[in-house]
Amino acid sequence: MTGARGDICDVAVIGAGMAGMSAALFAAERGLSCIQVGNAGSLLFASGLLDFLGVHPVPERQLWQSPLEALAALGRDEPDHPLARLDADLIRSAFESFVTALGAAGLAYAPLGERNRKLFTSIGTIKTTYGVPRSMVAGVRVLEQRSPCLLVDFRGLREFSAAQIAATLGRNWPGLRQQRIEFPGYEAVPELYAAHLARALESGELRARTIARIKPLLGDARSLGVPAVLGLARASEVHAAFEAGLGLPVFEIPTMPTSVPGLRLRTALETVVSARGVLRRRQASVRGLSFGADAATITLELDGAAAGERVHARAVVLATGRFTGRGLTAERKQVRESILGLPVHQPASRAAWHQRDFLDPSGHAINRAGLLTDAAWRPLDAQGRPAWKRLYAVGSILAHQDWMRSKCGSGLAIATAWGAIEQVARDLRATATG
Amino acid sequence: MKYALFLGCKIPSQLPAYEASTRAVLGHLGVTLVDLRFDCCGYPARSYSRDAFVVAAARNLALAERAGLDLLTPCSCCFGSLRHAIRFLSEDAELRARVAQTLAAEGLTWSGSIGVEHLLPLLAREVGVAALAAAVRVPRSGLRVAAQYGCHALRPSDVSGIDNPIAPTMFETLIRVTGATPVDWPRRLDCCGDPLHEANAPLAGHMTRAKITDALESGAQALCSACPHCQLRFDAVQAGSTDPAIQTLLYTQLLGLALGLPAKSLGL
Amino acid sequence: MSTALFHPALYASLALCALGLAWRMSAWFRVRVGPDACTVTPWQRMVAALRGVAVALFGRRLFRVLGALVLDALLLRRLYANAKLRWLGHQLILVGFTLLLLMHALAALVSEKLFQGYQPTLEPYLFLRNLFGVMVLVGVGLLWFGRRRERSGFAQARAFLGAAFVALLGFVLVSGFLLEAHKIASPRAFYRMTEQYAGTTDAEQLKPLRALWASEFGVAFADLQQPIAADLVERGRELQRDACASCHAKPASAFVSYPLARLLAPVTGLMDAAGADTWLWYLHVFACLLGLASLPFTRFFHVLAAPISLLVDAAAPQRALSAQPYAIEARASQRALALDACVRCGICDERCSVALLARYLGNPDLLPSHKLIATGALAKGRLLRSGEEEHALRAAEGAFLCTDCGRCTSRCPVGLDLEDLWQAGRGDLAVAGLAPPAQWVQARPALAWAESLEAVPRQHGLAAPDAAFAPLSADRRSFSRCVQCQTCTNVCPVVAHSTDAEHGIDLTPQKVMNLLRLGLSDLALGSRMVWDCASCYQCQESCPEGVRVADIIYELRALAVRRLGSVRSRRQAA
Structure with missing residues (x-):
């Protein structure tokens, strides 16, 4: 760990969602000393799939096979979109860097490539995404080929x-079967929790028993x-043991x-930043x-x-997210940035926050609210000037994007963090030499 | 470096080797330890009354404050208790007043001026990994060791937080410096089962056994603890059991051996 | 002087004492402390004890036993290590009393046999008797003083009997001094002696002797002319040499009784008239006999039990290796013996790790000295009698808050293995239905507790958690953020390992939080989740909303102890 209390570190990252973790990771990889404040709670809601850019334009819900082509289209139509401000190659290297780090922490991803991938979810819907964990990637080809497949729960x-997946997908997929089994050792437990099973399978004995129960069903x-x-x-290791034990691709x-x-994802990212010496203040928040x-x-x-604890840094990266991350606070009449009260780009009045129809395909104006920044990712004050010369903003707190509908959450977080940290490094170097 | 040594209840009575090895190692490394008339950290009272818990802890803190020394403890549970008491005292003015009244009867006060430190960060940060590396005489090369932090040294991180609670590295670094090899084991951050022993012994047994099995499956030759409760728990479960066993070792013993201290002085 | 009552009284006292001793000593084999002690019969225990004695006497441990006899039982080195002043007091009493007993009380059996011409009124016996008496008195004073200095803040349990016995001891000494003083001063005694040994009652003949005894032996003649002529005294000295000197030395060396005699001079006549020599003697002797008869029934039985306990301990396998406890036949007896060997000195209380908690919670039964008595009372069934419910609950709290730090054991001046006793006591408590909260709460389903709570007329303010007592559970803001995402449950090792139906948990942490959100915390108080929580803080660390799950669970426990505890004692009383 670097940066004992009282020391001045290079970067302080506020927030520990996908954007905050990416920023801390990239900063540490560049050799910047870094302190990061905030618990990684939002990562628990992540699916492990890394979206780049799946949908554009949002109202048409147009899905893209190639995120790069989608990015080009986004650049033409929405030049203010944070992703559109970044070079495609730069975004790809950010992704590469990100999954390489995760791989080192034991969370392997399939090679990224140039295409979005499709896989099905636990309710049988199809999801378009970019980065897929290695343990899930066999499902992509299975879905494409609709080959004989057994689902076990x-x-x-x-x-x-x-059963629900098979009911949804089975109409056009005759070879799709499903079986429900008892999880070994948990026969007497009425309600199971995924993480408990995941940890149980790390024990060789339980793993072998589970494989033995599935094998006759294949x-x-x-x-x-x-x-x-x-x-x-x-x-x-568990995934590999399943494939080896059953003799077929498992996803x-x-x-x-x-x-x-x-x-x-949370554990891998914490491992990654921890191993690179990022000083974490997980349960703290920033008062001012x-x-x-x-x-x-x-x-x-x-x-x-x-x-009461004070942290000193040469640069600060704001990665506090929107409303769920509490980066933005919705008040009665307006939206406020929570820590500094920075001006928030937002609809003129509360009436304009939402469309009348909650499911309106074009989304809601409030979901494009956020901070405006200059080209160097520095949020602007009321006069349109950078609020402070080394204060940067990344991730979903940025304005002009609706990541949920564009299917670009991870991409937005990783890419803007990459861009901002590159800028931080440049600015700090300039300070050091100048 | 000078600290008031807080041993708690378990170490002197049930794990004297931890006391001996802690004193031997820290003495060797130039850390001065002072003994004050400390009592229970308050832990057992927490299930009965928060006030009683804090009062008991605060008295110890006040004793250290009177001596003008930071507290050092090799027990993760005592560490957590004392740090928790500080948290409760800091966030609750009424509690602070009630506690102050009780302490005043003994002429003691708590103002929060002294800190509570755990053995691991003391070694990793105050003494420093570099200084430890320089002091190692007999590297424990080839020994594969599973690190057992003890829950309350890590969580909740805003109270104890000696390291990143999700992905700590400190103990592994301290193992590496002895020349031994830290192993990565999936259940390394799990509870040892000790606090559950009274309430639900079979369940506690499951938990302990799962950890031992995991350490063995991960290739560890020794289970290295920095908490007396964990160490005693592992020993108790392994005693009289025919299941595969793993050697248990206190970190101060591992380090002491690497420093070339006589095994006898480490309670081995 | 008639002593007709003496012998019947002596024999009665001896018989009572012997019976009492036999009864108390038989308890060492009868009383069962700890559930494991119930697996052996008194007969087995007696056999084990006899075998132990044989092994000690003829085995390698003999030297250790002899060492314990000298160092521990006689020189009290354990007491010396922990409380020097009290050691001094105790040694003064031990030496003074023993010597008084041998030299004075048992003179016919000891002194007269050992020392030719022994007379209590000769030197050095006159002086020594006073010295020994003073040693005892000073010793009692020192013990009392040492006691006062290190008070735990709680009255000593069953202090009355102890105090009564100390008072009796004091009375024996004071009455002894008074008797001696009166005998010195008494003219009646003088006349009786002169009649007997000088063979005369003639006043004129006795005049010189009276002069001498008045001026130098402290006899308080009421009718003596003052000043006393010096030649008369000199003449008396001759008579004294012939008639008295072989039995009487000048009493001035009786440095307590002699001054006391001078002090009593004005009333000596009255006392003589009242026959004080007789009744003072009776008081003194009967107080002694009362002490003898009651010794087995007070805590001063420890004069016998403590040394025996020390010797047994020395003869037993070494305690340092208590990981392999030795035979329960022997340990069961040792526990019962420990109940009697405890001196009630309270030295264990002084450094008890939870002494502060005892004071703060107002529960003396956290302290070892009190806990020992409660342990004994439970083993003998007294703690379970009706009317003792409150005490029983207090004793249980004390037993289960003990941290087993072992300081009491290491400080005990009579070397009791208190840790073993505490462990046994906890077992007895559990058998008696006085388990620790984690067990008694879980003995009923959470729902049953909630129903019981509902049946209790709610006092104002009890329904909602006390804000000062459990601030997090009282404050909605601390749990209202919970979004029921199940992260706490997913990271909970207790739920994860809870795989068999019998020992499984009922609620998950996230459900406990939900009950709080719904204002149904009563339903959570008795839940297994709350009591089986390992307090590992995984939930709290991982909660995406920052809910202090584990801290809240701790509070629910404290609330449960308080609220379910009141329901429980109501149920027990009913």
Whole structure:
């Protein structure tokens, strides 16, 4: 760990969602000392699938096979969209860097390539995404080929029903079968939880018993789909053991949040930043920022159990998210940025926040609210100037994007974090030499 | 470096080797330890009354404060309790007043001026990994060790937080410095089962056994603890069991051996 | 002086004492402390004890036993290590009393046999008797003082009997001194002696002797002319040499009784008239006999039990290796013996790890000295009698808050293995239905507890958690953020390992939080989840909303102890 209390670190990252973790990771990889505040709670709601850009334009819900082509179209139509401000190659190297780091922490992803992939979810819907964990990637080809496939689920695991998937997809997929089995050792437990099964499967004995229960059910199936419970810390090993033991491709099907893939992602990212020396203040929040008179450092005043603790940094990256991440606060009449009260780009009045129809395909104006930044990712003050010279904003707090409908959440987080940290490094270098 | 050594209840009576090895190792590394008349950290009272728990902890904190020394404990549970008491005292002014009244009867006060430190961060940060590396005489090369932090050294991180609670590295670093090899084991951050022993012994047994099995499956030759409760728990479950067993080792013993201290002085 | 009553009284006292001793000593084989002690019969225990004695006497441990006899039982080195002042007091009493007993009380059996011409009124016996008496008195004073200095804040349990016995001891000494003083001062005694040994009652003949005894031996003649002529005294000295000197030395060396005699001079006549020599003697002797007869029935039985306990401990396998406990036949007896060997000195209480908690919770039964008595009372069934419910609950709280730090054992001046006793006591409590909260709460389903709570007329303010007592569970903001995402449950090792129906848990952490959100915390209080929580803080660390799940669960426990505890004692009383 670097940066003992009282020291000045290079970067302070506020927020520990996908964007915050990416920023901390990239900063550490560039050799910047980094402190990161915030718990990684939102990562638990992640599916483990990394979206790049799936839909554009949003009102038409047009799905793209190639995220790069989608990006080009986005650039033409919405030049203010944060992703559109980044170079495609840069985004791809950010993704590469991100999954490489996860791989080192034991969370392997399939090679990224240039195309979006399609796989089916625990309720039988089709999901378009970009980065797919290795444990799920066999499901992509299975879905394409509609080859004979067995889905197995476990009695008591409520969030996952193989029967429902088979009912939804089975109409055009005659070779899709499903079976429900008892999870070994948990026969007497009425309600199962995915993470418990995942951890149980890390024990060699239980794993062998589970494989033994599934094997006789395979029949003519050429692949096996199971809920995403194949290990937590040892996911790759458990997955490999299943494929070896059963002699066919095995794929995990993403489950509803909060899910095992979410836990894996959180653990892997924490492992990655921890191993790279990022000082974490997980349960703290930031009460306020004050900018040093010397214009060289910024001081974060922490809240929560760390109340009273002060952290000094040369640069600050705001990755606090929108409403669920509490980066933005919706008040009666307007939306406010929570820590500094930065001006938020938003509809003129509350009446314009939402469309009349909640399911309106074009989404709601409030979901495009956020911070405006300059080209260097620095949020602007009321006068349109950077609020402070080394304060940066990344991820979903940025304006002009509706990541949920565009299917670009991970891409937005990873890419803007990459862009902003590159900028931070440049700016800090300039300070050091100048 | 000078600390008031807080041993808690378990170490002196049931794990004297931990006390001996802690004193031997820290003495060797130039850390001065002072003994004050400490009592129970308050832990057992927490299920009865938060106030009683805090009062018991605060008295210890106040004793250290009177001596002007930070507290150092090799027990993860005592560490958590004392840190929790500080948290409760800090966030609740009425509680603080009630506690102050009780402490005043003994002429003690708590103002929060002294800290509570765990053995692991003391070694990793205050003494420093580099200094430890320089002091190692007999590297424990080839020994594969599973690190057992003890829950309350890590969680909740806003109270104890000696390291990232989801992905800590400190203990592994401290193992590596002895020349031994830390193993990655999936259940390394799990509870050892000790606190559950009274309430539900079979369940506690499952938990302990799962950890031992996991450490063995992960290729560990020794289970290295930095908490007396974990160490005693592992030993108790393994005693009289025919299941595969793993050697248990206190971190201070592992380090002491690497420093070349005589095994006898480490309670081995 | 008539002593007709003496012998019947002596024999009665001896008989009572012997019977009492036999009864108390038989308890060492009868009383069962700990559930494991119920697996062996008194007969087996007696056999084990006899075998132990044989092994100790003829085995390698003999030297250890002899060492314990000298160092522990006689020199009290354990007491010396922990409380020097009290050690001094105790040694003064031990030495003073023993020597008084041998030299004075048992003079016919000891002194007269050992020392030719022994007379209590000769030197050095006059002086020594006073010295020994003073040693005892000073010793009692020191013990009392040492006691006062290190008070735990609680009255000593069953202090009355102890105090009464100390008072009796004091009375024996004071009456002894008074008797001696009166005998010195008494003219009546003088005349009786002169008649007997000088063979005369003639006043004129006795005049010089009277002069001498008045001026130098402290006899308080009411009718003596003052000042006393010096030649008369000199003449008396001759008579004294012939008639008295072989039995009487000058009493001035009786440095307590002699001054006391001078002090009593004005009333000596009255006392003589009232026959004080007789009744003072009776008081003194009967107080002694009363002490003898009651010794087995007070805590001063420890004068016998403590040394025996020390010797047994020395003869037993070493305790340091208590991981392999030795035979229960022997341990069961040792526990019962420990109940008697405890001196009630309270030294264990001084450094008890939870002494502060005892004071704070107002529960003396956390303290070892009190706990020992409660353990004994439970073993003998007294704690389970009606009317003792409150005490029984207090004792259970004390037993289960003990941290087993072992300081009491390491400080005990009579070397009792208190840890073993506590463990046995906890077993007895559990058998008696006085288990720790984690067990008694879980003995009923959460729903049953909630129903019981509902049946209790709600006092104002009890329904909602007390804000000061359980601030997090009282404050909606601390759990209203919960979005029921199940992360806490997913990371909970207790739920994960809860795979068999019998020992499984009922609610998951997230359901407990939901009950709080719904205002149904009563339903959570008795839940297995709350009591089986390992307090590992995985839930709290992982909660995406920052809910302090584990902290809240701790609060629910404290609330359950308080609220379910009141329902429980009501049920027990009913």
